[in-house]
Amino acid sequence: AFKVLRGEIATIEIGTEVKILHKAMIKQIDRVIGDLRKQVDQFKAHGSRPISVGIVGINHAPYTVGYEGERSYRTGGSGGPHPIQEATEAEKRLLALAKPAFDEFIILRYMATNDAPFDFSWVNKRATELDYGAALARISSEYEKRF
Numbered sequence: 001a002f003k004v005l006r007g008e009i010a011t012i013e014i015g016t017e018v019k020i021l022h023k024a025m026i027k028q029i030d031r032v033i034g035d036l037r038k039q040v041d042q043f044k045a046h047g048s049r050p051i052s053v054g055i056v057g058i059n060h061a062p063y064t065v066g067y068e069g070e071r072s073y074r075t076g077g078s079g080g081p082h083p084i085q086e087a088t089e090a091e092k093r094l095l096a097l098a099k100p101a102f103d104e105f106i107i108l109r110y111m112a113t114n115d116a117p118f119d120f121s122w123v124n125k126r127a128t129e130l131d132y133g134a135a136l137a138r139i140s141s142e143y144e145k146r147f
Contacts, residue, residue: 011046013146013147014051014053015039017054019057020056021090022114023059025058025059026086037098051142055096057091058087058108058110060081060111062084091109094107104142106132108128109123110122
């Protein structure tokens, strides 16, 4: 037999929530914003002052393909709006309603059709690298202040 002492198991210092808006973005946006904000509350519920980081990928592809079992469907028409038609509005709502809850909020703009050959690209790779790097620098600086 052995004894295990009681005590804190983990303290959240940096809490990160990641969401990806790939298609049907506006249809899901209220739920996604709610999930993001609720996660920040969970990070803070344990009495510490964690750095909260939100990361959201937003698809800007001219179309995408969805899959449900053996069935596939392309956006447009009954397949719902194309990602590029919703991306700007989705980002606008996220910035207004989710970002204020976080210490750092990163939007990753990408293009992926989910169609063979399954290409992926950044909307603006250099801007993505700069935004991500700047966010990491701010998070690091804030970590030094808090912990």
